[in-house]
Amino acid sequence: MKLKINFLVLYKLKYNEMTTSDLKNVLIHKISEIDDISFLKAIKVILDSKTNNEILMLTDQQKEDIMASKKEVESGLIFSEKELDKEIQEWLSVK
Structure with missing residues (x-):
């Protein structure tokens, strides 16, 4: 049975017919065979970077800055990038 599964996996890999689910199952199987703790920790770091659900x-300072920025937007105290570029060009052209 294991030989049949491996052949099917190789076939799917060769012909790019492996689904996301197939690939996840292959990875789970391969990871379960690894005993090297430092290698497993490295894999965990990679996985954590893609599945980071941390809040x-x-x-307090960041919260205050965000609230101040929201108030500026609500008050219309914002400029588009074009407006700022134009203002900078005008400033640079004055000698």
């Missing part, structure tokens, strides 16, 4: 904690 971002903001400092």
